[in-house]
Amino acid sequence: MRLPGFPIAQPGETFASVAARHLARSSTPKIRHLKLLGLRIASASSLIPHDLRHFVSILPPGHPWEGAPKRIALDHTLVPLFLHFCHPKRAAETLTTIVTGESTNPAATLGITVSQGQSMLNAGKFCPECLAHDLKTLGYPVLYRQHQPSFVRMCATHARPLHSSCVRCRSTRNAVSMWQVAGRCGCSDPLTPPLFGMGHDALTEASWLWLSKQVSAILAAPIPSEPIAAHLFSALRNGGFAAVRGGLDSAAMIDALIDRFGEPLLRELGTGSWFDSQPHKHRPSRTLTRSALDGRRIPNVLHMLLLTRLITHDIATLSKPIAAEPKQRINRQPSGYGQLRSNERTRLDARAMLSAIDSAEGKITVAAQRLGVHSYTLASVMRRQGIRLPLPPATARRLGVERLAAVRSALRQGLPKYEIAQQFDVSEWSILLIELDQPELRNAHRDATIARQREKHREALHTFLRSNPRETRDDFAKNHAGAYDWLREYDRDWLEAKLPAPVRNAHRNTRIARKNWLKMDQDAVASIRRTVHEEMCKPDRPTRLTQTRLLSAAGALSVMNRNAQHRYPSAKAEAEHSAETEEQFRNRAIRWALDKYAEQRIPISINKLRRVARLPARQLIEQRDYVVEVAAELGLTFDARCSLAPWNQ
Ligand SMILES: [Zn+2]
Ligand SMILES: [Zn+2]
Structure with missing residues (x-):
């Protein structure tokens, strides 16, 4: 059976809007009509009904959609948007899967997760001006697909906020009544508020408009035959966002994104996890990994759009590779044979760096690109030469005043940088920027580090001499090679003063003193108690007190050996008694x-x-x-x- 008539879609009209117009024409119950159309279990807010084969077979002869589910998918759904950044081969396969009805869940086939799906599509949004225009020229309202993605909040044509579908009846609406014509829900007094109020934040407004325009541009063009994601990836790498070890530099991209869009908008878009303390997998560089480039994964279109903004203001420029700006060639002086070629660091002189920073308006990634070096290289050379770079406001905002102060004070105290990074959850790059902001921090950190090391190594000798009063300097050198070497290198006078006098002709003294096992056992007990006390009082991160650790600190580890277990009876008992269970240690770590x-x-x-x-x-x-x-x-x-x-x- 064929339908007697079915409306013809307007350009860009959503599939659901056309179907709703058809349903609205007739007075028979919607549910019967939907059954007839093969859409009984389809949802009006879905990306595309999962199987259109029955529907296209009953359309009246000559209807543009007759037998052409692909036309529907390409021209009247958001499928092309979600495939835009996908590898062309994968895009073609995915499209085929969807239009042939092989996919039971087209959104999942497009790589949209359930939680994303709910936030990616809130159907039924409309622009009041477009609506008024359509009523005047067509006589009926139309829902446009370019207005429906959740990250589209403005009409690209009229530059004003979109309005949501009626919120008065939203909670009582059922699956059937979701098929509704734009702005008409059946309420006598529909409530369709704008998605946001205009005029509070120019940057946010401009960003919403930019996103809307890109979506319209993507939907106006066919699905690209070029690998757009690959073009974007190489453009980002050439644009100063290359990471040292391949891939992209998340920290630099986050700063630039905050610069472009502002933090409130990025949070609103659900990308807050990019700059909050989150595990590595939520960083922006993870959206453009190899699996996205070679088509194993369909990249997230919103994330791709945000990254696009770092390179170009117009998505269309990505349709072909963006040529890298030629790097400035720096002429090397011939250095003759047998000499090391000068590396990148030595050929950067202060004047060149300062002028590059100046012309890049303080943006170090841009300056580094101009100089033809990596931004890490430029930053560390500047740090070495004591050249100041004011902390970028975006970085300062992201880190917050308290965290900045904490990191600076930790640097002054000479805390190792990997510990600073971990404790305050900042990247190495951010620490570098903080140091560049206050060049004196570098010397302060180095001096404090030396002081800490000296303290640590001196303490090692003190402890050693306290618990082993009879040992010689050779024993110390053997047991504490690191401390001994350091002290001999940098603290020789002190070391000589503290070490026992060298034993002359030690080899002639063949008579070995009889060991006093009882005394050694008591000393070992005292040493174990001291270790426990020190561990419990130290301000640093707790380390578990195990039997092995206690016995080895007391020099009585041999008691673990079956042949020698009778030698330190009290020490063994003390270690068993003082060692922590796993749970005790866990609680101590938590506290x-x-x-x-x-x-x-x-x-x-x-x-x-x-x-x-x-x-x-x-x-x-x-x-x-x-x-x-x-x-x-x-x-x-x-x-x-x-x-x-x-x-x-
Ligand atoms: Zn409009
Ligand atoms: Zn309503």
């Missing part, structure tokens, strides 16, 4: 981590806590009661989403 939190006065999140405490999330959850108890004792609060919080139990 230490929460103490750290108390200093920072921020709400507890499981993600950060597990890194500070260096415990897996699973173990933290097992110890939830203890965490809650200690947090209450210290007066700490929980992040609302933290699964450790008492209310999430």
